[in-house]
Amino acid sequence: MATSHGEQLERLERSLKEALAIVQATPRQDLRAQDWLETAAQVGTHLSESRDALAEVRQDVVxxxxxxxxxxxxxxxxxxxxxxxxxxxxxxxxxxxxxxxxxxxxxxxxxxxxxxxxxxxxxxxHLEETVATSESTLESIGGKNPGERLIEYLLHISPWPASPQQLERVAKTPTWRQEIRELVDQGWLIQSHDDAPKEIPPGHFRLANLEG
Structure with a gap:
């Protein structure tokens, strides 16, 4: 299901506009050091707000x-x-x-x-298959929830398919297949054996179309 990010994007737009307005109000001539420092400090505050808005959207969609x-x-x-x-x-x-x-x-x-x-x-x-499917790669996966962890792992391992055992370990939940379905609903192109029977074994999944 698509999620609206209107609030975060409006916040991003507002912070950038406010930073621009501060710059536009800065004197072009006879600019004093203290005036410039105040301008720079205010612009810095708004740029930090912009980064926070970018991070919120990034966290939701990636x-x-x-x-x-x-x-x-x-x-x-x-x-x-x-x-x-x-x-x-x-x-x-x-x-x-x-x-x-x-x-x-x-x-x-x-x-x-x-x-x-x-x-x-x-x-x-892409990683070599022995590296992508290694225990160290699997153990390196972070993420705040099962969906995040699954996407990160599938992203590391692609174009190689991930096994059910690997995916359950990464997701840390027996309902990882439901998490995969939700990721597909969100727009991630995750393939199964049905999509590529000659390349993906039954029960395995692969994240596709990363390099185009």
């Missing part, structure tokens, strides 16, 4: 910041991605830490240069 970053990388394999893009996707200040966590799991994410402005690139479009 899940945690690490999952959002991985989904964005996997949607843009081999592309050069700027830190500002990645911070927007993660909607948290500690986004670089989440990238380090992804590298620790096995994702080959390159930093193209040095310094805070250096861009990133996902060098390999």
């Amino acid at each position: 899940g945690g910041a690490r999952t959002a970053l991985l989904l964005y990388f996997r949607s843009h394999p081999g592309e050069t991605l700027h830190p500002h893009q990645l911070e927007g996707v993660a909607a948290i200040r500690a986004w670089a830490r989440r990238i380090r966590e992804l590298r620790g799991i096995g994702w080959q994410i390159d930093t193209l240069g040095a310094g805070a402005e250096a861009p990133y690139r996902l060098a390999a479009s």
